[in-house]
Amino acid sequence: MTTAPLEKPTSIAKPRLSHNAIFWIGFCVVMALLIVAPLVLPVFWRRFLTEVLIWGLLAMSSDLLIGYTGMVSFGHSAFFGLGMYGAAAALLLFSPPSLWLAIGFGLAGAAAAALFVAYFSTRLRDIYFAITTLIFSQIFYVIIFTWTPVTGGENGLIFTRPHLTIPFLYDARFTNATMHWFVLAVVTASYLILRRVTRSPFGMVLQSIRENEARTRAIGYPVERYKIVAVMLSGLFAGLAGVLYAIQNEFAAPDFVYFITSGDTVIFNVMGGIGTLVGPIVGAGFFQLIRELLSRLFGDQFPYLIPLGVIFIVMIIFLPQGLLGFARRWLNR
Amino acid sequence: MNTIIGFIQNIPLDLILIQTVNGIVTGMILALVASGLTLIFGIMDVVNFAHGELFMLGAYVGVVVFAMTGNFWIALILSTMIVAILGAAMQILTLRPLIGRDPLTTILATFGISLILQNYVLWQFGPVARKISEPITTHFNLFYLEYPWYRLVIAGLSAALIGLFWVFLKQSKFGVWIRATTQDRVMAQAMGIPVPWVYTGVFAIGAALAAASGVLFAPMAGVTHTMGLDWVLKAFIVVVVGGMGSLGGSIAAAIFISLLEAYAAIWVSPAQAVIVSFIVLILTLLFRPTGLFVPTPK
Amino acid sequence: MSATTPSPEPLVQVDGLHTYYGKSHILHGVSLQVGRGEVVGLIGRNGVGKSTTLKTIMGLVNARQGEIKLEGSLITHEAPHRLARRGIGYVPEDRRIFRLLTVMENLRTGFDRKGVTEERKKALLDKVFAYFPVLAERRDQAGGTLSGGEQQMLAIARAMMLEPKIILLDEPTEGLMPRMVSQIHQIIDALHKEGVAILLVEQNVPLTLEASQRIYIMEKGMVRHHCATSEITIDDPLIKQYLGV
Numbered sequence: 005m006t007t008a009p010l011e012k013p014t015s016i017a018k019p020r021l022s023h024n025a026i027f028w029i030g031f032c033v034v035m036a037l038l039i040v041a042p043l044v045l046p047v048f049w050r051r052f053l054t055e056v057l058i059w060g061l062l063a064m065s066s067d068l069l070i071g072y073t074g075m076v077s078f079g080h081s082a083f084f085g086l087g088m089y090g091a092a093a094a095l096l097l098f099s100p101p102s103l104w105l106a107i108g109f110g111l112a113g114a115a116a117a118a119l120f121v122a123y124f125s126t127r128l129r130d131i132y133f134a135i136t137t138l139i140f141s142q143i144f145y146v147i148i149f150t151w152t153p154v155t156g157g158e159n160g161l162i163f164t165r166p167h168l169t170i171p172f173l174y175d176a177r178f179t180n181a182t183m184h185w186f187v188l189a190v191v192t193a194s195y196l197i198l199r200r201v202t203r204s205p206f207g208m209v210l211q212s213i214r215e216n217e218a219r220t221r222a223i224g225y226p227v228e229r230y231k232i233v234a235v236m237l238s239g240l241f242a243g244l245a246g247v248l249y250a251i252q253n254e255f256a257a258p259d260f261v262y263f264i265t266s267g268d269t270v271i272f273n274v275m276g277g278i279g280t281l282v283g284p285i286v287g288a289g290f291f292q293l294i295r296e297l298l299s300r301l302f303g304d305q306f307p308y309l310i311p312l313g314v315i316f317i318v319m320i321i322f323l324p325q326g327l328l329g330f331a332r333r334w335l336n337r
Numbered sequence: 338m339n340t341i342i343g344f345i346q347n348i349p350l351d352l353i354l355i356q357t358v359n360g361i362v363t364g365m366i367l368a369l370v371a372s373g374l375t376l377i378f379g380i381m382d383v384v385n386f387a388h389g390e391l392f393m394l395g396a397y398v399g400v401v402v403f404a405m406t407g408n409f410w411i412a413l414i415l416s417t418m419i420v421a422i423l424g425a426a427m428q429i430l431t432l433r434p435l436i437g438r439d440p441l442t443t444i445l446a447t448f449g450i451s452l453i454l455q456n457y458v459l460w461q462f463g464p465v466a467r468k469i470s471e472p473i474t475t476h477f478n479l480f481y482l483e484y485p486w487y488r489l490v491i492a493g494l495s496a497a498l499i500g501l502f503w504v505f506l507k508q509s510k511f512g513v514w515i516r517a518t519t520q521d522r523v524m525a526q527a528m529g530i531p532v533p534w535v536y537t538g539v540f541a542i543g544a545a546l547a548a549a550s551g552v553l554f555a556p557m558a559g560v561t562h563t564m565g566l567d568w569v570l571k572a573f574i575v576v577v578v579g580g581m582g583s584l585g586g587s588i589a590a591a592i593f594i595s596l597l598e599a600y601a602a603i604w605v606s607p608a609q610a611v612i613v614s615f616i617v618l619i620l621t622l623l624f625r626p627t628g629l630f631v632p633t634p635k
Numbered sequence: 636m637s638a639t640t641p642s643p644e645p646l647v648q649v650d651g652l653h654t655y656y657g658k659s660h661i662l663h664g665v666s667l668q669v670g671r672g673e674v675v676g677l678i679g680r681n682g683v684g685k686s687t688t689l690k691t692i693m694g695l696v697n698a699r700q701g702e703i704k705l706e707g708s709l710i711t712h713e714a715p716h717r718l719a720r721r722g723i724g725y726v727p728e729d730r731r732i733f734r735l736l737t738v739m740e741n742l743r744t745g746f747d748r749k750g751v752t753e754e755r756k757k758a759l760l761d762k763v764f765a766y767f768p769v770l771a772e773r774r775d776q777a778g779g780t781l782s783g784g785e786q787q788m789l790a791i792a793r794a795m796m797l798e799p800k801i802i803l804l805d806e807p808t809e810g811l812m813p814r815m816v817s818q819i820h821q822i823i824d825a826l827h828k829e830g831v832a833i834l835l836v837e838q839n840v841p842l843t844l845e846a847s848q849r850i851y852i853m854e855k856g857m858v859r860h861h862c863a864t865s866e867i868t869i870d871d872p873l874i875k876q877y878l879g880v
Contacts, residue, residue, distance in 0.1 A: 070441075074441075076441050076444060076445075124619060124622050124623070127622070127626065128622070128626065130440060130441070131378075131384050131440060131444065132577065132581070134384070134441075134444055135384065135573050135577060136577070136618070136622065138570070138573070139570065139573065139574060139577075139615065139618060142570055142615075143612070143615045146608070146609075146611055146612065146615075147612075149608070150606075150608050150609055267448055267452070270445065270448070271449075274445060307456040307457065307459065307460040309452050309453070309455075309456040310452075310453050310456050310457055310460070312452075313449045313450070313452040313453035313456070314449075314453065316445075316449045316452075317431055317446055317449040317450065317453075320435070320442055320445050320446050320449070321431070321434045321435065321446070324438075324442070510743070510747045513736065513740050513743055513744060513747070514744070514747075516733070516735065516736060516740075517733050517736060517740075517744050520733050520734065520735055520736070521731055521733060523695055523715075523731075524727070524731045524732075524733070525716075525733075525744070526695070526714070526715035526716045526719070527693060527695065527715055527716075527719055527725040527727070528716075528719055528744040528745055528793065528797070529716050529719035529720045529744075529745070529748060529797060530716055530744060531714075531716045532716060
């Protein structure tokens, strides 16, 4: 193609990384660090990191509702708990204990809980939704707590970890490192899936519901159905986190179904930054880190929740975008 | 058919009457707690997750004052006043900066407060339950039971407090301010009503009601740092079933649910009787989501 | 285009007011003055920012730029409830009485202030009931049960309970029958006789010209013309220009 003789030569564009490129570079860096971690960190911090990832997954699942659909849910302890107990059921009922069955049962349990909660709660708006999810998670708590013959009641259930099995390829016990990598793989996959979902047309509708529910409905979207799907998706990933927790710690306890767990989750979300998916993981890390710090400085008995509670409230008032939002603004300067 | 007749014949009438009294007593306290919650929600549109902790705090302050003075009634009055002031402080520090923001933030902020209060109390007082002795220890005979007068006194006092509060709302100057602010916040300001202070006052009143319930309830069971959690959950159920923002509805719902639970406790354990309130909630959400005791909106 | 000079220290002085609703720039530098006891009219087509000007003065809407002074002191960002207590009464466009409160309770919101003795309260009530006998009849009825005209009277009466130095009146005759319109005219005159200043926003130009001493004409968020009502009549080409269809 020849340019016309009198056309000005086009200027050379300054080389600039697209947002996408920045994201993937950052992603790879973080992944590399997380993969290498179990090889270099002392045992305690290895487990710490793994647990942060699990709580991060739980918080991420909650972000789908809070950050993207605009629905505050205090029901995640139920989904998490049922994922945990579902896995426990699979591991106790079947011999030899199977990893994938545990995951399957856990997800099924969480899905059932999510469907139940979604059906009743999504017809209510904002505050009522939050309260009813809270109440429902307590319903599950009471059932699990009192139905001792099936759920072990107060004492929960203890079981053994299954082998890490990749069909046809691998079958061995989990080591600290492989456990970490397995969790990392699951959490990363979940993150990528959720990221895809939030950027899809479905995700766009969710965000539109968060912005202005009435308008979304007026345009013609069956808002209730979208909400139900959102709750179910959120519940599934929360349940997955529960399964991971069960596998890592080899027990299931009703404490995790108590709504305080939901409360903690919401705290991770707010601290990290709602609507960012990654934020909640950062929030979970931040929370656990401060907790660890406080307990090292002041001893085990120190009520770490008091200063954390204060930080939480201060962040709501002054840093509503969370740590990630703050970092973003700071980087953009 | 025969099993049903047999079942009905076997229902112990005296137990039912006893449980009716118990249900009403618990119901009145629950009504008092729920009133504070409804008030705060109806007027300020704030869901106060810390309400149960205000109840608990009231009980603990009552314990402390009782230990110092040995007088239950002084403990009741002082505790109510102290927690009212604390409630006002809470509102000024954490809720005022959030006025006008997403209502989600107030839920989160009050949740944060509840965490702080609970853990503070646990830290200071430890996990062992404290006790306040009953101010009235006489009993009367209700069937084969020696039923404590105190419980009836609680029910009566709760009813009296609610009634007083109702009168206050209708007659007093501040009551008019509250009602005007609820209807039209902007014009209330244009009429010189200091709306930010109305909100603080409302929150303080709600806190006072919760604290009073806490002290009244304390002699019936122990005072622990978790007592707020159970009550707040039930209070929320009551508020939803009664129709959010409806004072009369909350009271009716509180008594209704407490009665049902008391009856259920005849056959199942108290821990399981709680399920009754859950069932009522689910049914309400299914069939009359605006509230069981609220006339259906046209 | 001469203007009468207002009294040396105006009661209310507005300078260069800029107000936004979100991103919309509504007031583009509004300036006006109201002297003590003066009735000043503010006229213009729909949507030029007349109501917004009143709301900004009352503190119900935030001014992004500009100054508002009451008796010489700056009140630009003062809270509305403090302004009410300092003597600015506000009667909004849609009346906005408290529908669930009785007439009596509506009035109470105005005189339940610090330093008002029981006698003064009674005197205020008597005065207001003399102006609006219909309100005395309906004193225990809920505000929402009153007719449109009665609600307008209640709205004005309620503002009068504040014993204000100036009343911001937003379109009081809107939707009222002619008989009531002349009643409003009489009330404005009576208030003027008592020395209460009034900033009157109106669509009814003849009424405004008769009741006010000075007028401001607004267009597109700015004051375009300002003069004494003695210098302008209804057939003036300016009126047609800024208010005609």
